[in-house]
Amino acid sequence: MKAVPEVDRSVSQTVKAQLALRDQILAGSLRPGERISELQAVETTGASRTPVRMALVRLEEEGLLEAIPSGGFMVKAFSERDISDSIELRGTLEGLAARFAAERGVSARELEPLKECLAAIDELLRQVPISIEAFSSYVTLNARFHALLTELSRSPPLIRQIDRASALPFASPSGFVMAQSALPEAQQILIIGQEHHRVVIDAIENREGARAEAIMREHARLAVRNLRLALRNRTHLDLLPALALTKTATD
Amino acid sequence: MKAVPEVDRSVSQTVKAQLALRDQILAGSLRPGERISELQAVETTGASRTPVRMALVRLEEEGLLEAIPSGGFMVKAFSERDISDSIELRGTLEGLAARFAAERGVSARELEPLKECLAAIDELLRQVPISIEAFSSYVTLNARFHALLTELSRSPPLIRQIDRASALPFASPSGFVMAQSALPEAQQILIIGQEHHRVVIDAIENREGARAEAIMREHARLAVRNLRLALRNRTHLDLLPALALTKTATD
């Protein structure tokens, strides 16, 4: 780094490169199927080749990249079924987390942040129709709710696995909720989702593991229906460029 | 590589280092909690520092290593609950795979290899009591059965996730079956396991998704009971050195 001496030393070059590349993929400036040039990545991230390569390996393990047999990496492409499977997969994992939380018991104090999330989302949903900005807040709050719920399982292996499953952006139900936010059905879907959130908290409080698990899986099925709906109405799908999906990805 | 000119060029140094390090961890020559010295890894693997570091990153993402905040990696340590959670987690994932297989339908031809596995295991179980060598074959066959079953889901994201969940050696039910192979209950457990295998094939054939899923989860719960049993009777636990677990790992 002689051309750009002012390097941010507070975060490692590897992490910096990883975040930068992930942003590029998620923002869509790197298209699915496209080969990633290390040299180009070096230029755009500002890190040197070694940390860039480390970041590429991490992103491959994360599932965003795919190794090319002859060498190098390409942005992974996903079929519609890959995405719906990922959503259902995540829901199944979250169902297990909810069951663990219910069976192992959580204190009222631990449920407090969940309920705050719930209330904040309720507040947002009072708007009719919901503005785009509110939808954006919803996505953040919803992600927070799911992360908190996952934590309640107190199971590091499970939390780890859910984190991995959530790395794929479309695995998150709210992603597609946002993608179709202008659809009239959207708000109704969000309200149903809130109902699910309420039920899962109640089930965990009452230590009903099976019910807690069932509702999270139902929640995921709602997200899958949501996805199908969004894909039928191609509108607003371009809000999430990374989701540009290929029909023939893995079939 | 001037000191050791005869390098095996058929496989990349990175992969070679990754396999070598994983073997060392699984064989127990690197103990849980122990810091991994890059320099030492360079000596034992024969690769240079760059591929070794790549391998370390991969193994961290795989879950066998843990990053140390101040730098470097250490072998991850697991608590008893971590292990039982991992088994249940894997069972849940395999349950989903079985359900997908049942719902999406598989041809009789695709079920053939599964049935062959089943028959081969039946053959082994006819021995009373089972020899250690037969147990070893059982572990291989059982792993094959589970891998084939996973494939039937035809869901790349799910298969990928199950592979990740299986990377931790103890997440595999058969690992602990073997660990306690000398226990009188062991053979009975294997026989029950076979019954599960039979039921899941039947459920998939008849396209009963819910039943297929339920039996795989039941199968995992059997493995958890199996684990508990093995841990009570500390005998033969040293057959799997990598399983040396720490009570305070993640609590």
Next chain:
DNA sequence: TGTATTCGTTATGTATACAATAGCGGGGAC
């Protein structure tokens, strides 16, 4: 004109040199 072979360029895989930081030990002072 089409195909095959060869050469050149480019990009990846590997090795090593350099830099920076964290941990540890010794020495000094209170």
Next chain:
DNA sequence: GTCCCCGCTATTGTATACATAACGAATACA
């Protein structure tokens, strides 16, 4: 005698140079 500070050493993080393999283009031959 104990505690703190300074310096050294060892190990990690980063950068770059080198080797090798793959892709493409151009030319020659059929």
